[in-house]
Amino acid sequence: MSGTERRTPERRTDERRPGELTARELGRWTWRQITSMRTALLLLLLLALAAIPGSVIPQADVDSLAVTRWKDEHPKLTPVYEKLDLFSVYSSPWFSAVYLLLVLSLVGCIIPRLFVYYRALRAQPPAAPRHLSRMPVQASYTTERTPAEVLEEARRVLGRRHRLRRTGADDDFVSAERGYVREAGNLVFHLSLLIVLAGVAMGSLWGYQGGVILVQGTTFSNNLTQYDDFKPGGLFRQDQMKNFRFTVDKFSVDWLKKGPRFGQARKFEAGLTYRVGDGKPQDYDLKVNHPLEVDGTDVFLIGHGYAPVITIRDGSGEVVCTGPTVFLPRDASFLSYGVVKCPTAKPGQIGLDGLFFPSFEMQNGNPVTVFGDDLNPTLSMLAYTGDLGLDDGRSQSVYVLDKAKATQIKKADGKPLRVDLQPGDTLQLPDGLGSVTFDRVDPWIRVQISQTPGKGIALTGVILALIGLCCSLFIRPRRVWVRAVPAGTDGDGSGTLVEVAVLDRSGNGEMDEVLAAVLDQLQEEPEIVRQS
Template sequence: MSDTRRPGELTLRELARWTWRQLTSMRTALVLLLLLALAAIPGSVIPQEGVDALKTQQWRDDHPSLTPVYETLGLFNVYGSPWFAAVYLLLLVSLVGCFVPRIAVYSRALRAQPPATPARLDRLPDHASYRTDLAPGEVLDRAQRALRRHRLRVQDESGGGSVSAERGYLREAGNLLFHVSVLVVLIGFAIGSLLGYRAGSIVIVGNGMANTLTQYDEFDPGSLFSADQLDDFFLDIEDFDVSWIQDGPSQGQARGFTSHVAYAEGVDEPQDYDLRVNHPLTIGDTTVFLIGHGYAPVITVRDGNGDIAYSGPTIFLPENQSFQSIGVVKANGARPTQIGLEGWFYPTYAFTDESGPFSVYGDLKNPAISMQVYAGDLGLDSGTPQSVYALDKSNAELVTKEDGSMFRVDLAPGQTQELPDGLGSVTFERVERWNKIEISQTPGKLIALGGVVLALLGLLGSLFIRPRRAWVRVREDEQGTLVEVAVLDRAGGDDVAAVLEELVADLQREEKTS
């Protein structure tokens, strides 16, 4: 049957084979690895919902025009987006198709015998020769003893014989180990991404939380993770200690902090633990990290009728290392209109004409709040979810003094300030602290760690093990026995001349001491 295809036209099978070869080439794997690195850049620059929902919401509020574009592209959840998953899966397939054949090649090289002795050893860059009165067989025996640390291949030749030796096979094992480790790391990350989760919660010191979805401020599960798989435990933050830098250019910044917690898994008895940065708590399969802390001023808002419309600790988010923090209060129960406050908390309040109010120290030396007041519809009854750290002022008015000048609530702990127009009053009761807790399960972390260790061992083997070949040929002629010796460095850059001299000296030393 004649072939009716045009020149260059491929069948479906040939096209599939060509596509597979292109996908599994080292060039494609490197390009995909570069694309994966580039794709991870937005995840490092743009706040991610699964990492810090608070900063993500702040970014959205500060960039309303870019937010729809970023949401369409999935830039607020880069590592969970379809395009990132596509690049990751293509890279995994490419590496598997690229590495598996190489693993077979390295495996065969690891078991292979040394190559046959070249016909002309004198053409190699590092070679030497000498004559001896010993018989060829005895010289070959001495050569085998001198090269006993090598893998040997003995050949019989006309008028004599040769010994071919090679060492540095573990370099091939290092290459093999490194290629396998890359696959192990990718599999470990894939298991963690699919079967694990990451969640975060801000907990007031003196309070606690149970490991349930309702207790989380943010929750980022893997594709195959179910909320039913959450470990059953509770965690109470009983106390919190902070040490501050007392002098120097970093004066007033936190040196270290420790959260004293009590936890219990299921119905077990509670246990105590000092939770610190880089010293996580492990409960079952769950790891608890302490990643931040801040202040929660206790603020009470009374409406024009004198009724309490809002009261409790309000989480303020630190903006700098002196813990100058921003926060909002939403008194949606105030009558006749809702009341909102937005402003700053200063742990150690100071004021200058040049810079205005600021905090000079992170510790509570002179705490104060300074907040603007808004009255009107804050959108709290619309049913649309709102961030607790942002205030919707689109349908509210800024409260001012009777003369129209700016009005601010400036209070120290224990003070109360009346609001204009009979709106009510604001009381700054005291200051409490909060801890930012990150809770996660990463089932593939040990696999990934093992892959990293294997990669390091393989890389060390590839870099520091020198593959080297040596040959000794013996020929008998009318003038006696001619011994030819040559050494070759397969990796390049090694001084094999010294190795050659040492080998020749060993052979001649064997001869002199016989």
């Protein structure tokens, strides 16, 4: 080859651009990012932030009635909230994604640390540094004892609460370490988070939650047909439901009648009689935060209201509709809305919708309720007749009156007929349609019935988290070294020079007291030469 001939450069076998990662390298980098402690903390923060809407916005699986009221009051926001699953936050895809990523991140963080901690447990405490006098917390003194006697005494003193390093016959030091439980507490704390998450997941998969409104005097049996709303877990089986029933015997409310919270309910209590299977009936006073527990199933009292007893007679005088009708509270004063439907009335179906005022009063010409207690109960409803959409096979909410094909009942002057009644009053409907009677007011309660298989596991995780947190906060890891050598520059002086040093591994502890305690136990006649 001539000197002027140019060489052809070798082709690179790797066609990647600088910084480009292969699929394996990208997967490894992604895994490292997900399993870093920084990512775990970020996901934990995101999970806490994601739970905020669930505590502020009514949840369909907790109180469907509150969700219905919220939608009625916020018609513009409702479509947006429904698209974001804000009425069922804890079962939404985005919340589940954060939840699963947190579990994955915690597992990836904890498993490598377990192996590191296992190796640390098996490892011996480190040997003493060559110059203990350079340690930040150290002291030295001389004694008449021999080095062997001093080291033997150091092993006895430190061996009570420290782990000692195995030393040879020629070693002139004793090395001790304690505080391994601190890292164990840290690991237990992180493992407990996984246990809590596992308990919550078990409750979501195998448990169920339902709600029902019960008027005083009615009986509930624990089967699917009795629930107003029911949300089962993904692996729920109907045979999990326990065989029990209970009757609401009475309901009482203690109202605040003075002070800044005038008119609010201070305490409410429902007296129940329940029976498990074919067992004997038992009494229980159901209160807020004091649920009835029946064979792993909890019954919570979560709301109450009023159910006016209304009787409707048709044009022939026959009773076509009677009984308590649940009215839903609209505000803290228990101003309530309700609907009455009579599909069998003749000559035409009769429907009522309107308001119930527990303590009716006129203020500035407007009807209001000034108190949540039923001191002056009053009904004010509009009446309709005709086709209420009850015969077309479509399902209807009991709290909605279909007026599309109905005719509003009016008075002789053409104004809408308003059914304004108090207990014992009867109003005759025009055109021979019948009459409406307001008999009395019965209270109703809303109970939530749930079965949560993993709650014991979640509680165990919380307890372990507290234990682990206390260990990691209050246990101080430290190392102690004691060296004993003959006094004198050439090692032929009289007595023994003892050096003691203490190191706090957490980096923020005061070790002077620890050093003083070790010196007190080692010295017979203290003779401090230098101390820092």
